[in-house]
Amino acid sequence: MDRHRLSWRDPKVSLLDLQYHDIRPEKGVYYRLALNDQVDRITDDETIEQAKHVPPQTTRARLRGEFIRQANLKGKDYRVDWVYLKLNDPERETILCKDPFQSHDERVERLIRSSWGPPAAPIPSPACCPDAGVSAPQGSEPSRGGRLLHRGVAGKQG
Numbered sequence: 001m002d003r004h005r006l007s008w009r010d011p012k013v014s015l016l017d018l019q020y021h022d023i024r025p026e027k028g029v030y031y032r033l034a035l036n037d038q039v040d041r042i043t044d045d046e047t048i049e050q051a052k053h054v055p056p057q058t059t060r061a062r063l064r065g066e067f068i069r070q071a072n073l074k075g076k077d078y079r080v081d082w083v084y085l086k087l088n089d090p091e092r093e094t095i096l097c098k099d100p101f102q103s104h105d106e107r108v109e110r111l112i113r114s115s116w117g118p119p120a121a122p123i124p125s126p127a128c129c130p131d132a133g134v135s136a137p138q139g140s141e142p143s144r145g146g147r148l149l150h151r152g153v154a155g156k157q158g
Helices: 011-020 029-035 045-051 060-074 106-116
Strands: 078-081 084-087 140-142 148-153
Touching (some): 011 029, 060 078, 060 084, 060 106
């Protein structure tokens, strides 16, 4: 940046940041650097693929994944984004999960028990069962503020 006399606020720097994080292998700057052995990888493709299906067990992603899994198994209509979980039922509260490191929440477990009966078997931890877990949500879309919004009904998502 010094060589080109750019500041962090320069639009060229913002564009480069976006291009670096472009996940398309043919477009992203990261992938070009990786092809030329100019970046150090901290994980492998297999671990990345597994992470698409098994959420981190120490974060609210575990709560989200379990909620979606249970809703799909029981055929329930729901809405989920980064911080909230809700059954699309007028009598049900919206549960806010603000702490990204909270992997268990009695409110979510109570909602699962009260709405759906006993929960299905919990998601095994990735260390013991790498093939178990939640499929990556389909029907996800950006909502206002750039947050992930996921709606679904078992067998039909979108």
